[in-house]
Amino acid sequence: MTIIKPFAALRPAKDKAAQVSAPSYDSTLRELSTHEIMRNPYSYLHVVKPYLHFKGEKKNPEKHFPLGLEYLNKFKTEKVLIKDEEPLFYIYRLIKGSVAYTSLIASASVDDYNNNLILKHENTLTEKQNELAEHIEFFSGLGNPVLLTYPDHNDIDEVINRTIINNSPEYNFISQDQLKHNLWPIHNKSDIEKIEQAFESVSHLYIADGHHRSAGCATYCQIMRKKTPNYTGQELFNFFPVCLIPFNKLHIFEYHRLVKDEAIVNSADFMDRIGMYFNVIPSGHVPVQPLIKREFGIYLNNDAYVLTLKPEFELELKGTLANLDVSIVEEFILRKIFKITDSKTDKRLSFIDGSRGLLTIQNAVDSGDFDLAITLYPTSISEVKQIADENLIMPPKSTWIEPKIRTGLVVYETF
Numbered sequence: 469m470t471i472i473k474p475f476a477a478l479r480p481a482k483d484k485a486a487q488v489s490a491p492s493y494d495s496t497l498r499e500l501s502t503h504e505i506m507r508n509p510y511s512y513l514h515v516v517k518p519y520l521h522f523k524g525e526k527k528n529p530e531k532h533f534p535l536g537l538e539y540l541n542k543f544k545t546e547k548v549l550i551k552d553e554e555p556l557f558y559i560y561r562l563i564k565g566s567v568a569y570t571s572l573i574a575s576a577s578v579d580d581y582n583n584n585l586i587l588k589h590e591n592t593l594t595e596k597q598n599e600l601a602e603h604i605e606f607f608s609g610l611g612n613p614v615l616l617t618y619p620d621h622n623d624i625d626e627v628i629n630r631t632i633i634n635n636s637p638e639y640n641f642i643s644q645d646q647l648k649h650n651l652w653p654i655h656n657k658s659d660i661e662k663i664e665q666a667f668e669s670v671s672h673l674y675i676a677d678g679h680h681r682s683a684g685c686a687t688y689c690q691i692m693r694k695k696t697p698n699y700t701g702q703e704l705f706n707f708f709p710v711c712l713i714p715f716n717k718l719h720i721f722e723y724h725r726l727v728k729d730e731a732i733v734n735s736a737d738f739m740d741r742i743g744m745y746f747n748v749i750p751s752g753h754v755p756v757q758p759l760i761k762r763e764f765g766i767y768l769n770n771d772a773y774v775l776t777l778k779p780e781f782e783l784e785l786k787g788t789l790a791n792l793d794v795s796i797v798e799e800f801i802l803r804k805i806f807k808i809t810d811s812k813t814d815k816r817l818s819f820i821d822g823s824r825g826l827l828t829i830q831n832a833v834d835s836g837d838f839d840l841a842i843t844l845y846p847t848s849i850s851e852v853k854q855i856a857d858e859n860l861i862m863p864p865k866s867t868w869i870e871p872k873i874r875t876g877l878v879v880y881e882t883f
Contacts, residue, residue, distance in 0.1 A: 512876025
């Protein structure tokens, strides 16, 4: 049994939704976030990334958070952001090309997260989750829901589909990155109850994207419970914002590896060392896109190769985790050949998601920024689910999952 509840969101006025909401840029795309706040005075990035106003400075909450709060209060005063008067569910649809991702925005229980009814498949960094908890505490809210996935459920689908068919979306806009966004608030009380009851029959939810955000919300909840010893469990700080999408509507891209180690890659025996573990087939002069599980590609010095693990090493793979394609790359290329023992911290290693295309990978190697690209087939949702069910942890950057929810479209406030 999982608890999913409606909440009264702080969200943009109808005519400001495109300006206020922003792509959820990660830390490697700082320049895009900086450009966004420079060109757009209403972007919610002014609230979540106020340090970008201070050129060249590292994050400093004591100095930077007050500026972000100024923007938040200004948006509220000017009715750029308006809070709903009652708790609602929100249907969010993102259209990318001909693919539509339809999901439900709601709040989930921190206790469910702590008790492993909301299952994880990635480790989190304590420093990063504490940073997020500090942000939530200072701003009393979070503007980027955690993406959760769940088994397909007819009752939930029925409410979502009927609402979309019978109502015009409250938000309907195309963002700068050419994605279309729609939002439908669910006001009908019986529909809200039907969704809550449907999730009570779901035994587990799975984090698809947002492990640090969910961990940060749990840390914040712990802080607030210490400050509120007589808490009932129903206070808003006991919940956190989520975007729920069923398994069959989730899309997982592969996560490729880029290695900077000229000495090893250009050594005379490099391909021989690869050949110790893999069958190697030359594949021209452009990177390989693996099309089946257990197929890998490498690209170096304008040459591409298809790799398959040799049968004797296939027999060594025991258990769910070892059989993941990303684990095979970790063990037989990164660890055995490059002696990379921690993919989270080794400076020679970088990652690039498959949604950015093979030309980006080719350019990264041909330019000399990296010496080797390792291309992979995507991890499946069934593998993600099995890893979470077994309480295992995937290697870093095992999945790039879409949809990516815009920041500031629906803000969860903790008061």
